[in-house]
Amino acid sequence: MNTTASPRRILDCxxxxxxxxxxxxxxxxxxxxxxxxxxxxxxxxxxxxxTSWSGGWAWAPGNPLAKAEGVNExxxxxxxxxxxxxxxxxxxxxxxxxxxxxPHMVDFFHKKTSLQFVPGSRINDIYGKLPGAGRGxxxxxxxxxxxxxxxxxxxAKMRHQLYETSFLGMGIMAGPDLSKFLSASQGNLHxxxxxxxxxxxxxxxxxxxxxxxxxxxxxxxxxxxxxxxDDLGVDLRVSTRATALLTDERGKVTGAVVHSxxxxxxxxxxxxxxxxxxxxxxxxxxxxxxxxKTPTGREHWTLAPGETTGDGINLAQAVGARFKTVKSAAxxxxxxxxxxxxxxxxxxxHIMDRAKPGSIGVRxxxxxxxxxxxxxxxxxxxxxxxTPEGETVESWQIADSRFVRKFPLGMAKPLPVPLFPYxxxxxxxxxxxxxxxxxxxxVDPAGLRETVATFNTHARxxxxxxxxxxxxxxxxxxxxxxxxPNPTLGPIEKGPFYAVRVVxxxxxxxxxxxxxxxxxxLNNDGEPIDxxxxxxxxxxxxxxxxxxxxxxxLGPALTFGYIAGRDLAGVNNYEVAx
Numbered sequence: 001m002n003t004t005a006s007p008r009r010i011l012d013c014x015x016x017x018x019x020x021x022x023x024x025x026x027x028x029x030x031x032x033x034x035x036x037x038x039x040x041x042x043x044x045x046x047x048x049x050x051t052s053w054s055g056g057w058a059w060a061p062g063n064p065l066a067k068a069e070g071v072n073e074x075x076x077x078x079x080x081x082x083x084x085x086x087x088x089x090x091x092x093x094x095x096x097x098x099x100x101x102x103p104h105m106v107d108f109f110h111k112k113t114s115l116q117f118v119p120g121s122r123i124n125d126i127y128g129k130l131p132g133a134g135r136g137x138x139x140x141x142x143x144x145x146x147x148x149x150x151x152x153x154x155x156a157k158m159r160h161q162l163y164e165t166s167f168l169g170m171g172i173m174a175g176p177d178l179s180k181f182l183s184a185s186q187g188n189l190h191x192x193x194x195x196x197x198x199x200x201x202x203x204x205x206x207x208x209x210x211x212x213x214x215x216x217x218x219x220x221x222x223x224x225x226x227x228x229x230d231d232l233g234v235d236l237r238v239s240t241r242a243t244a245l246l247t248d249e250r251g252k253v254t255g256a257v258v259h260s261x262x263x264x265x266x267x268x269x270x271x272x273x274x275x276x277x278x279x280x281x282x283x284x285x286x287x288x289x290x291x292x293k294t295p296t297g298r299e300h301w302t303l304a305p306g307e308t309t310g311d312g313i314n315l316a317q318a319v320g321a322r323f324k325t326v327k328s329a330a331x332x333x334x335x336x337x338x339x340x341x342x343x344x345x346x347x348x349x350h351i352m353d354r355a356k357p358g359s360i361g362v363r364x365x366x367x368x369x370x371x372x373x374x375x376x377x378x379x380x381x382x383x384x385x386x387t388p389e390g391e392t393v394e395s396w397q398i399a400d401s402r403f404v405r406k407f408p409l410g411m412a413k414p415l416p417v418p419l420f421p422y423x424x425x426x427x428x429x430x431x432x433x434x435x436x437x438x439x440x441x442x443v444d445p446a447g448l449r450e451t452v453a454t455f456n457t458h459a460r461x462x463x464x465x466x467x468x469x470x471x472x473x474x475x476x477x478x479x480x481x482x483x484x485p486n487p488t489l490g491p492i493e494k495g496p497f498y499a500v501r502v503v504x505x506x507x508x509x510x511x512x513x514x515x516x517x518x519x520x521x522l523n524n525d526g527e528p529i530d531x532x533x534x535x536x537x538x539x540x541x542x543x544x545x546x547x548x549x550x551x552x553x554l555g556p557a558l559t560f561g562y563i564a565g566r567d568l569a570g571v572n573n574y575e576v577a578x
Contacts, residue, residue: 011267013039013235015568016256017274018242018312021049022058023536023557024276025225026105029113030565031271032232039267040229041240041258043307048159048222049278050304050508050537051554055174055351056217057120057141059548059555060102064110065119066137073134075099081125081132082548089327089544097517098542098559104574105562106140113228115221116143122175125549126375128472135473139551142220144173147213150223154230157238161212161219162303164338164348164411169206170199173216178352182414186406221554240265242311245273245319245532253319253531271568272531275521276561279509279537280310281330290329290511292384293393294504301335301347301505308508312538316513321521321529324514326545331553332380334361334395335505336410339425348411350397350502351376355478357490358403360455361395361502363387366438366447368455369395371467373475373488377547380504396429396441396499398448400492407480410500419498429499437497452492462486507553510541519564533568535561 014036017024024040025047032038040047061078078099083090109115120139127133147155161171172178177198183191198214205213215223229236240260246268248254255268280286281302288297302308317323334354338346353359355373363369363386370382387393397409405415412422422428431437434452438445458464462485470476470486479487513521513534520528536557543552566572 009262009265011039011265013037013267013269014271015039015274016041016267016269017276018256018315019049019276019278019536019538020047020222020236021051021276021278021536021557022221022225022554023539023561024274025222025229026558026561027274027276027533027535027565028234029225029228029232030108030562031568032229032234033112034566034569034571036271036569039235040237041242041267042236042238043241043277043311044159044305045239046159047157047226047236047238048219050308051557052159052218052222053162053165053303053305054218054507054554055141055550056221057123057139057174057551057554058558059139059551060106060559061099061134061138062103063106063138063140064103065106065117065140069119069121069137071137077132079132081130081134082543084130084132085127085548086544086546089546091542091544093517094515094542097563098556101563102555102559105559108562109228109558113224114231115224115228117141118143122477123550124472124474124477126378126474127548128474134549138549139555141174142217142224145215145220145223147209147211147215147223150227151230154226154236157236158219158223158226159305164346166212167199167413169212170214171212171216171219177216182407242315245315247319251320251530253529256315269531272533274533274535274561274564274568275312275316275513275538276534276536277312277538278304278308279512280308280313281506281508282306282308283310286310290325293387293389299393299504301337301503302508303333303335303347303349303505304508312534313513316521316532316534316538319529319532320523321532322514322524322526323512324540325511326541328377328381328545329509329511330506331377331508331510331547333376333505333507334379334383334502336427336500336502338411338427346411347505349376349505350379350410352478353397353408353410354379355475355488356403356407357459357480357483357486357488358492359397359399359407359409360451360492361397362443362448362451363395364391364443366444366449366451368451368466371464371469371475373469373478375474375547375550383504393504395502396443397502398437398452398492398497398499400494400497402494403492404498409498412500427500430496432496434497437499441499441501456491456493459486459489459491462489464489508537510543510545512538512540515539515560518567519560533564535564
């Protein structure tokens with residue numbers, strides 16, 4: 001849109017980035033590294049968006065860390081796998097752009113910035129039986145980072161770890177760190193020592209700095225990106241909301257109007273604007289229109305911060321950008337709702353408990369509906385499909401007393417953490433028998449009893465003829481290696497029994513603005529809008545709304561941010577970046 005009113009103050013830069021998650025910060029750091037003056041505006045009072053609350057892993061097949069470990073796969077292997085999973089939703093131009101640039105993106109950040117990675121050596125692609133599926137080394141995660149390395153002023157702009165996925169505010173990194181914490185609950189001395197020193201330092205950090213300083217997962221990713229941006233002179237502005245895009249007489253995007261504590265500002269750009277405001281997971285109206293079985297738009301809970309209401313998409317559509325729907329509008333994740341004494345409701349993502357032996361998910365009829373050890377996206381898709389029209393979309397994660405003392409059940413922690421706070425709040429439901437548990441949950445008692453009896457018979461022999469749980473490397477990695485013959489299967493038989501209510505949630509949205517392989521926003525005729533780029537969840541998902549592997553949100557976000565930053569800087573030769 002053309003804006004004629006003159007804002008109170010005018011700022012000039014080469015590139016304006018709207019949003020400060022992985023996609024926005026990737027674009028900002030890349031453009032700044034290549035000599036451009038960059039401003040980042042963030043609507044929230046802190047940077048990081050949903051990225052800070054994520055696991056931090058990015059799917060980047062063919063990355064140099066994999067090659068350093070002797071894994072050198074051909075791009076055609078990746079294409080084969082994606083064609084199998086995506087089917088008719090396979091977008092050759094964008095997939096090729098992603099696969100070509102992802103390894104260079106990892107190399108660039110790892111060598112040229114403060115964003116250091118660790119390899120995902122044991123992280124498997126989800127659909128392990130399909131041709132081309134990976135058995136590890138296709139993902140990278142941020143190396144843990146101490147916030148003492150970040151200047152206090154910049155540290156104040158950092159989003160904290162999501163409380164529900166922490167231990168009293170302390171993040172635990174997926175992989176060896178988490179394994180050691182779980183082993184501590186089983187009396188392992190090495191695990192107890194590891195958990196003790198980690199938590200001891202966390203308490204010291206709280207006393208001295210009033211925040212978690214041991215950054216892991218998503219906070220490490222955004223913390224390292226923010227430091228990289230600051231080192232390169234990027235102007236990071238929080239509590240600053242973009243309200244309109246500026247265009248010239250030819251339709252080129254030339255900047256934006258933003259609102260901040262200073263009032264209304266006009267930011268003019270010499271090169272262009274990158275929209276990376278996090279999609280629309282907190283836009284109730286769009287959810288109502290695009291999410292299945294969400295009649296009011298409120299039957300859904302997201303793990304994204306409240307600021308993610310679709311601002312970037314709205315701004316782009318106002319200047320003619322095209323919105324694109326995909327197979328799934330959301331990146332689904334099963335969640336449970338955590339009641340707190342102050343009236344707040346927390347949202348907990350069920351990532352790791354579903355694959356552990358001795359637990360199943362059932363609907364109100366008491367029957368299983370999914371391979372619980374498959375991906376989180378698959379779980380919610382199966383729950384939506386299994387729920388008759390008009391019924392509440394919900395399930396119950398069921399476990400016995402041995403499970404809850406050995407593994408987490410939702411937010412309820414294993415030994416030595418007591419269960420009574422979760423029972424007292426109503427988050428955790430307890431029954432001396434399966435029938436009592438079922439009645440308390442509103443689940444059919446006979447159906448649950450029959451389901452558990454059948455499941456137990458098969459679990460003892462290590463097979464799941466109903467859903468194939470444990471038949472893929474992805475399933476088995478999420479289980480308990482010490483549980484044989486199937487790491488993901490164990491009987492549910494020792495009372496008392498426990499349950500947590502699970503409902504549809506999301507990490508963010510997959511539907512979004514249509515873009516080309518350079519990340520440029522396309523208009524309704526399929527032509528790029530000059531000066532307008534899109535990254536992160538504002539961009540229509542390159543996977544077409546499918547979920548082939550963990551990290552397919554952050555991998556493309558980092559990569560297309562990197563692609564946009566390079567294109568804005570006029571860098572076309574990868575040798576220049578590396």
